Amino acid sequence: xxxxxxxxxxxxxxxxxxxxxxxxxxxxxxxxxxxxxxxxxxxxxxxxxxxxxxxxxxxxxxxxxxxxxxxxxxxxxxxxxxxxxxxxxxxxxxxxxxxxxxxxxxxxxxxxxxxxxxxxxxxxxxxxxxxxxxxxxxxxxxxxxxxxxxxxxxxxxxxxxxxxxxxxxxxxxxxxxxxxxxxxxxxxxxxxxxxxxxxxxxxxxxxxxxxxxxxxxxxxxxxxxxxxxxxxxxxxxxxxxxxxxxxxxxxxxxxxxxxxxxxxxxxxxxxxxxxxxxxxxxxxxxxxxxx
Numbered sequence: 238x239x240x241x242x243x244x245x246x247x248x249x250x251x252x253x254x255x256x257x258x259x260x261x262x263x264x265x266x267x268x269x270x271x272x273x274x275x276x277x278x279x280x281x282x283x284x285x286x287x288x289x290x291x292x293x294x295x296x297x298x299x300x301x302x303x304x305x306x307x308x309x310x311x312x313x314x315x316x317x318x319x320x321x322x323x324x325x326x327x328x329x330x331x332x333x334x335x336x337x338x339x340x341x342x343x344x345x346x347x348x349x350x351x352x353x354x355x356x357x358x359x360x361x362x363x364x365x366x367x368x369x370x371x372x373x374x375x376x377x378x379x380x381x382x383x384x385x386x387x388x389x390x391x392x393x394x395x396x397x398x399x400x401x402x403x404x405x406x407x408x409x410x411x412x413x414x415x416x417x418x419x420x421x422x423x424x425x426x427x428x429x430x431x432x433x434x435x436x437x438x439x440x441x442x443x444x445x446x447x448x449x450x451x452x453x454x455x456x457x458x459x460x461x462x463x464x465x466x467x468x469x470x471x472x473x474x475x476x477x478x479x480x481x482x483x484x485x486x487x488x489x490x491x492x493x494x495x496x497x498x499x500x501x502x503x504x505x506x507x508x509x510x511x512x513x514x515x516x517x518x519x520x521x522x523x524x525x526x527x528x
Contacts, residue, residue, distance in 0.1 A: 257290065258372070259286065259287065259290050259291070259305070259361050259362075259363060259370060259371030260287035260289070260371060261285070261286055261287070261360075261361045261372070261373050262284065262285040262373065262420045262421070263282065263283075263284050263357065263374075263375055264282075264283040264285075265280065265281070265282055265283075265357055265375050265377055265390070266280070266281045266283070266389065266390035266391075266392055267279070267280055267281075267377075267379065267389060267390050268280075268281070268389045268390075268410070268435055268474075269382070269389070269437050269474060270349060275349060276351055277350050277351040277379050278349070278350055278352075278379045279347060279348070279349055280311075280347070280348045280349070280350050280377070280379070281346070281348075281392075282309055282311075282345065282346045282347075282348070282357060282359075283343070283344075283345045284309070284343065284344045284345075284359050284361075285341050285342070285343055285419050285420040286305055286307065286326060286341055286343075286344075286361050286371070287341050287420075288305075288328045288339040288340065288341055288342060289339055290363075290369070291305060291363050291369075292363055292365040292366040292369070293331060293334045293365075294365045299332045300330050301330065301332070302328070302329075303328055303364075303365065304325055304326070304327045304363075305325070305327075305342060305361050305362065305363055305364060306323060306324075306325055306326075306361070306362045306364055307323065307324050307325075307326055307344055307359065307360070308321070308322070308323045308358075308359070308360045308361075308362075309321070309322050309323075309346060309357075309358070310357070310358040310359075310360075311348065311350065311355050311356070311357050311358075311377070312355065312356050313353065313354075314354055319350065319355070320348055320350075322346065324344060325364070326342040326344060327342075328340065341419050341420060343417070343419055345408065345417075350377075352381050353378075353379055354376075354377070354379075355376075355377040355378075356374055356375070356376060356377065357374065357375045357376075357377050358372070358373070358374045358375075359372070359373045359374075360372045360373075382437065382438065385438060385505070385506070386436060386437070386438050386439045386497060386505045386506050387436070387437050387438060387506050388434050388435070388436055388437075388495060388497065388506050388507070388508040389434050389436075389437070389474075389508070390434070390508065390510070391432050391433070391434045391493065391495060391508050391509070391510035392410075392417060392432065392433045392434065393417065393418045393421050393430070393431070393432055393493070393510055393512055394415055394416055394417060394418055394431035394433055395416050395417065395418040395419070395423075395427065395431065396416045396431060397431050397478070397480060398413040398415055398431070398433045398476075398478045399413060399414050400413060400414075401413065401414040410433070410435070411473075411474065411476050413478070415433055418430075418431075418512070420513070421510070421511065421512040421513060422513050423512060423513065423514050424515040424516070424517075424518050424519055425515065425516055425517060425518060425519050426519050428482060428483055429480050429481065429482050429483065430451070430480065430481045430483065430493065430512065431478075431479070431480045432449070432477075432478065432479060432480070432493065432510070433476070433478045434477040434478075434495060434508060435474035435475065435477065436467075436469070436474060436475040436477050436497060436506070437474055439469035439470075439475055441469050441470065441471035441472075442468060442469060442471065443468070443469045443499065443500065444466055444467075444469075444500055445466065445467050445468070445469055445475075445497055445498065445499060445500075445505075446464055446465075446466055446498040446499075446502070447467055447477055447479065447496075447497060448462070448463075448464045448495070448496040448497075448498060449462070449463050449464065449479060449493065449494065449495050449496070450462045450463075450493075450494050450496075451481060451486070451491050451492070451493050452491065452492050452494070453489055453490070453491055454490040454491060454511070460486055460491070461481050461482075461483070461484070461486060463480075463481050465479060477497075481493075483514065486514055487514070487516075488514050488515055488516045489513075489514055490511065490512075490513055490514075491511070491512055491513070491514060492509055492511050493509065493510045493511075493512060494507060494508070495507060495508050495509075
């Protein structure tokens with residue numbers, strides 16, 4: 238009887254683990270094309286795949302590796318795909334699969350999409366475990382410029398945006414190298430939040446105040462605040478980058494809000510982004526250019 242009970246409990250655990258969807262996060266950011274004759278938006282798709290649930294297969298004596306197939310799609314309302322790609326992601330080989338801190342897998346794609354309404358879909362599949370899937374969908378609207386000052390989507394970073402002379406890649410914007418915060422997670426060992434955005438159609442040379450605040454999701458009171466002044470650029474987007482020290486910010490889900498104010502202190506445009514603060518786990522390695 239004891240053997241039957243043990244086998245039943247083990248089977249329950251295995252089935253529950255197999256049934257749990259793979260953890261997958263999809264972040265979408267829209268920017269203006271550098272070529273002003275191109276209509277639409279530069280859309281950056283950034284995925285974060287947790288490796289904690291992947292099955293690690295033995296590749297040699299005390300050598301284990303996992304693999305995940307990631308499929309990205311962008312479809313129109315009529316179901317027609319305007320972009321589709323499948324890539325195989327592999328984490329580093331491990332000697333100990335019981336390690337608590339396994340860095341996630343990241344993949345970023347930069348597309349140019351014409352104005353319209355789309356659905357962005359990301360699906361991940363464990364290549365060594367049948368039926369282990371994860372699926373995320375995001376609604377996406379690419380609108381025509383209004384001619385008024387407007388912020389791009391916010392990119393959350395794990396380190397400051399840094400000037401680089403490297404060739405343009407999906408990790409470089411406006412000559413700045415961007416190390417994204419994987420999964421918009423700020424964890425143990427990370428003391429600051431960094432962000433990057435672009436401001437369009439602001440009167441060149443005008444002094445603008447960038448205000449930023451952090452609130453717990455659903456809260457009406459600011460937990461963190463900051464501001465600095467930028468000068469609107471001429472002939473190109475104005476870079477809006479900054480940082481906020483976490484201090485004693487508690488663990489939880491938060492919303493970062495950027496607000497641009499003009500010389501008369503009137504708000505002209507705002508943008509938001511969500512992130513997670515975790516004080517028990519160490520932060521994963523940020524997504525950078527593969528070497």
